[in-house]
Amino acid sequence: MYDIKQTRFMTKVEAKRCLAISETNLKHIISKGLMVPLISLGERSVGFIEQEVHHIMAARIYGKSNEEIQQLVQDLVAHRKSLSLVA
Numbered sequence: 001m002y003d004i005k006q007t008r009f010m011t012k013v014e015a016k017r018c019l020a021i022s023e024t025n026l027k028h029i030i031s032k033g034l035m036v037p038l039i040s041l042g043e044r045s046v047g048f049i050e051q052e053v054h055h056i057m058a059a060r061i062y063g064k065s066n067e068e069i070q071q072l073v074q075d076l077v078a079h080r081k082s083l084s085l086v087a
Contacts, residue, residue, distance in 0.1 A: 009041060010050040018053060033070040036077060052076045 010018070016026055029035040035056060038046040055076060059069050 008050040009039070009047045010053055011041075011045070011047045012038065015048050015053055019057065032066075033073050034066060036073050049080075 012026070016023065019026070021029070026035065030037060036048060036052045039048065041047050055072060056069060059072050064072070
């Protein structure tokens with residue numbers, strides 16, 4: 001889905017700006033499985049993998065249904081688990 005070597009984190013603030021949504025809406029779409037869950041970036045910091053946010057944005061642009069986006073989110077989360085820690 002994406003190359004781990006070119007992966008960039010996106011802060012929650014950046015993601016909200018990019019998606020043009022509020023904090024409340026972000027929490028809502030995460031709870032509905034329409035957005036990947038946040039990743040801990042440290043003790044007091046969370047964010048997203050930028051490529052995952054862009055995949056979800058593209059799905060919206062292409063008119064995918066909520067069910068299709070939920071499947072995409074599941075696939076993206078599964079992909080996280082398959083990433084090699086060796087670069």
